[in-house]
Amino acid sequence: MSELPPLPSLRDTVREYGLDARKSLGQHFLLDTAICTRIAALAGDLTGRHVLEVGPGPGGLTRALLATPAAQVLAVELDRRAIAAQQALAAHHPGRLTVLEGDALELDPLAALPAPRRIIANLPYNVATPLLVAWLRQAAGIEGMTLMFQQEVAERICAAPGSDAYGRLGVLAQWRCRAQFLLSLPPGAFSPPPKVFSAMVGLTPHAEDPGPALFAAMERTTAAAFGQRRKMLRGSLKQLGQAEALLDAAGIDGERRAETLTIAEFDRLARALLAREAADGVA
Ligand code: SAM
Numbered sequence: 001m002s003e004l005p006p007l008p009s010l011r012d013t014v015r016e017y018g019l020d021a022r023k024s025l026g027q028h029f030l031l032d033t034a035i036c037t038r039i040a041a042l043a044g045d046l047t048g049r050h051v052l053e054v055g056p057g058p059g060g061l062t063r064a065l066l067a068t069p070a071a072q073v074l075a076v077e078l079d080r081r082a083i084a085a086q087q088a089l090a091a092h093h094p095g096r097l098t099v100l101e102g103d104a105l106e107l108d109p110l111a112a113l114p115a116p117r118r119i120i121a122n123l124p125y126n127v128a129t130p131l132l133v134a135w136l137r138q139a140a141g142i143e144g145m146t147l148m149f150q151q152e153v154a155e156r157i158c159a160a161p162g163s164d165a166y167g168r169l170g171v172l173a174q175w176r177c178r179a180q181f182l183l184s185l186p187p188g189a190f191s192p193p194p195k196v197f198s199a200m201v202g203l204t205p206h207a208e209d210p211g212p213a214l215f216a217a218m219e220r221t222t223a224a225a226f227g228q229r230r231k232m233l234r235g236s237l238k239q240l241g242q243a244e245a246l247l248d249a250a251g252i253d254g255e256r257r258a259e260t261l262t263i264a265e266f267d268r269l270a271r272a273l274l275a276r277e278a279a280d281g282v283a
Contacts, residue, residue, distance in 0.1 A: 004091055013058040014191075017085040021192050025079055026124030028190035028198075030060045035189055040064035042182050042200055043120050043146040050074070050113040054104040054121040054131065057082050059089050061122055066093050070118075076100045076107050104131060110141040117141065122148040125194070129153065129169065139176045140209035146182070146202050154181055154199035166259050167229070168222040174263050175218060176210075177203040217277070218270035225258035225266075232257060237269075246272050 008016055010031040021027035030036050039061060040046075047069040056062040056075040059082075065073050066089070073096060077083055086099040100107070105127060109117060119135060119142060128149050135142060149157070152165075157173045158181045159165035173179050182200040187193035210218070220240065228236040234254030237243035247254045249272035252265055261269075 007063075007089065007092060010058050010060045010063075013085050017058070017081050019058055019079075019081055019085065022079070024126075026055075026126045026128075027057060027079070028122075028125075028192060028194045029057050030122055030189065031058070031191050032189065033060065033064070035185070036060040036064040037067070038183075039122070039146070039148070039200060040068055040120070042202065043068075043118060043144065046070040046118065049116050049118045049143065052076070052107075052109050052113055052117065052119045052121075054119070055079075055082075055124050056086055056099070057122075058085055061120070062086065062089060062097065065120060066096060070096075072096050072098065072113075074098045074100065074113055076102055076104045078103055105134070108138075109135065110138055115141065116143040118143055119145040119147065121146075122198075125150050125153075132157070132169075133172060136172055136176045137212070137215055139203075139205035140207075142205055144202070144204050145177075146200060148185075148198055148200050150194070151184055151197040151199040154201045157201050157203075161262050162260060164259075168226045171222050171226075171263060171266050172218065173203065175267060177205045179203050214270060214274055217274040218266065221266060221270045221273055222258075225261070225269075229258050233261075240273060242276070246276065249276070 049070050051065055051070045051073045053062055053065060053073055053075045056077050062073060062075055075086055080101060083099055083101050090097040090099055109119060123131060135145060155165045156167060156169045158179045159170040180202040182202050185198045224237050224239050225233060232255050233247060234243050236258060237246060240246060244254060250268040
């Protein structure tokens with residue numbers, strides 16, 4: 001087999017493939033190899049894991065992931081210019097890197113990869129929240145996620161009840177996973193630097209699978225409760241119908257506000273909503 005030319009540095013990759021960053025694609029690249037290695041290490045032991053990376057860009061994190069004992073990396077990227085850079089990297093790791101051109105929002109990680117599956121990514125911020133919610137819906141099939149968000153979003157994902165950052169996203173994430181704030185990174189860690197700090201979050205899904213109907217009921221419950229977060233629950237849950245009966249069934253005082261409810265209390269509310277809808281023949 002002929003020797004492959006050595007891979008260019010990440011900065012040379014950006015130059016060679018004309019990867020000038022596009023705002024519309026949320027492109028803030030990690031070009032410091034040490035930071036990429038550190039981020040890959042935050043995911044823990046990847047031996048034999050099948051890893052999905054969203055948006056490999058010039059491939060810094062992808063290179064760090066390929067340096068672990070992961071079984072394979074599947075990289076999905078919307079930017080065709082970056083795909084070409086990834087093909088060169090794939091040639092250096094025969095059989096371990098697959099590059100897909102496409103929209104991560106349309107990819108089903110459970111269909112695309114065998115278990116045990118991990119998702120590890122420096123996410124494009126414009127689609128980070130919808131991607132996370134889609135993965136939470138399927139969390140039972142995912143062993144773990146190690147993801148970079150804007151720090152403010154990372155704080156919302158990990159927020160405790162009673163805090164200002166506690167809301168829909170935190171309840172959904174912590175209902176389905178153990179969420180850990182892992183690392184904060186300043187804008188200067190990226191090229192070009194974003195306007196705000198970024199942070200890595202670790203998400204380890206709970207074993208229990210609520211199933212799609214209960215997940216949907218939880219989405220409706222949290223949307224109603226936090227849609228008017230300053231209101232008492234007996235008011236904010238009116239849009240779900242029979243708010244008082246729902247709160248009674250869940251054993252929750254209607255004078256409380258959404259931000260004071262624990263994850264376990266939201267779980268009771270969502271189950272009560274689903275049970276009522278099933279009894280009414282709605283669900
Ligand atoms: N992983 C690279 C790094 O850390 O240097 C790039 C991270 S950059 C924050 C986000 C990447 O996601 C970009 O390469 C961008 O082209 C890609 N991207 C944006 N929207 C996407 C989508 N819907 N599906 C797949 N990739 C997307």
